[in-house]
Amino acid sequence: MIVTIDGVAASGKSSVSGGVARALGIPYVSSGLLYRAATLLGLDAGLDLGDPGALLAHLSSHPVRLEPLAEGNRVWRADRELTDDLHSTRVDKGVSVVAAHPQVRAWVDDQLRALPEPFVAEGRDMGTAVFPHAQHKFYLTASARIRAERRAKERPDDIPDIEAALIRRDELDANQIAPAADAQVLDTGPMTLDEVITTILRAVRA
Ligand SMILES: Nc1ncnc2c1ncn2[C@@H]1O[C@H](COP(=O)(O)OP(=O)(O)O)[C@@H](O)[C@H]1O
Ligand SMILES: Nc1ccn([C@@H]2O[C@H](COP(=O)(O)OP(=O)(O)O)[C@@H](O)[C@H]2O)c(=O)n1
Numbered sequence: 066m067i068v069t070i071d072g073v074a075a076s077g078k079s080s081v082s083g084g085v086a087r088a089l090g091i092p093y094v095s096s097g098l099l100y101r102a103a104t105l106l107g108l109d110a111g112l113d114l115g116d117p118g119a120l121l122a123h124l125s126s127h128p129v130r131l132e133p134l135a136e137g138n139r140v141w142r143a144d145r146e147l148t149d150d151l152h153s154t155r156v157d158k159g160v161s162v163v164a165a166h167p168q169v170r171a172w173v174d175d176q177l178r179a180l181p182e183p184f185v186a187e188g189r190d191m192g193t194a195v196f197p198h199a200q201h202k203f204y205l206t207a208s209a210r211i212r213a214e215r216r217a218k219e220r221p222d223d224i225p226d227i228e229a230a231l232i233r234r235d236e237l238d239a240n241q242i243a244p245a246a247d248a249q250v251l252d253t254g255p256m257t258l259d260e261v262i263t264t265i266l267r268a269v270r271a
Contacts, residue, residue, distance in 0.1 A: 066091075066183040067198075068269060069191035072205030073242060074231045075212040077253050077261060081205065082187040083137060084262035089269070092133040094180060096188030096195070097160075099173045101151035102129045102140045104160045114159045117166035124172060131176060133184060154222060157230060161237035170194075170241075189238060192245035201269045204244035205261070207254040209235075 068089075070082045079095055086093035103120060106127055112119045129147070132139040140147045150156075163169055174195050177186065186195065192202035207215075213228035220227060235242060244250055249268060253261050 066200050067196045068183075068185045068201040068203070068265075069196055069199045069245070069248070070185060070187040070203045070205065070265070071189055071191050071193075071244060071248065072187075073207075073212070074234045074238070075216040076205040076207050077215070077258065078187040078205055080258055081253075081261050081265065082185045083135075084258070085265050085269070086185040087135050088262065088266050089183075089185070090135070091183045091185065092135055093138070093185035093187060094131065094133040094177060095138040096173060096177055096186060096191060098138050098140050098148070098151055099129065099131055099176060100160050100164045100169070101156050102131075102142070102147050103169055103172070104156050104163045105147060105150055106142065107163060108155065108159060114162045117168045120163065120166070121168050121172060133180065152219070154220065154230070157234065161234055164238065165240070190241040192248045193243065194241070197245070201265075202245050202248035203265055203268075204248040204250045205253050206250065207252060211254045 068085065070078050072078050082093040103124060106123060107114050107120050110123050112123060127142050130141045140151060177195055192199055209228050209232050212231055213224045216227050217224045251261060251264060
């Protein structure tokens with residue numbers, strides 16, 4: 066079984082996916098972390114993020130491994146853990162450029178499709194391009210302001226700057242951001258985190 070949870074930046078995908086996966090007793094996979102890892106490696110190597118050939122060559126010589134665990138995903142490059150360095154404003158600013166390359170998307174999708182079921186997969190295009198046959202598909206939205214207020218608890222930046230950055234990233238992600246036609250769309254703005262998790266679990270268990 067595959068459950069997909071897609072949505073815009075800071076809509077609650079990771080928190081909701083983790084809660085749903087823990088309740089179901091299965092791992093969850095955060096596809097965005099692979100795009101973030103590719104971005105971080107490119108930045109640290111001083112590469113042009115607009116050059117997919119250079120990025121893929123670097124990734125092939127520095128293999129990245131995603132470890133999906135019920136309590137959260139961990140990302141490794143060889144024996145160096147990258148996880149804690151992936152959610153930074155520096156990576157946020159470059160990741161949409163990296164994610165726009167079809168070669169990088171294929172690099173991510175190949176790793177995701179090799180994972181053994183069952184799992185929850187969260188990202189942008191899990192229910193459309195990557196797992197179109199998933200049994201349960203959900204898509205999370207919320208206003209940019211609400212998302213910025215939530216993200217502000219985790220970042221040093223102020224809310225208007227975070228809101229502008231989220232809107233900008235949603236625009237850059239436009240090619241992969243549309244919900245699947247058969248996804249249940251949830252506006253998480255008026256909902257607590259637990260209410261979103263409960264709503265999804267009720268649908269999965271129905
Ligand atoms: N429905 C909700 N109500 C309140 N806070 C939420 C809700 N969903 C997520 N959050 C919080 O918002 C922040 C961003 O959520 P996150 O899961 O990181 O989003 P994404 O993975 O889509 O970027 C986190 O601090 C999370 O705990
Ligand atoms: N399935 C996915 C997941 C992420 N991404 C890209 O990776 C970036 C980071 O994804 P993320 O899910 O970690 O971002 P947040 O929504 O957590 O801020 C997104 O802004 C997209 O550019 C994508 O293109 N496709």
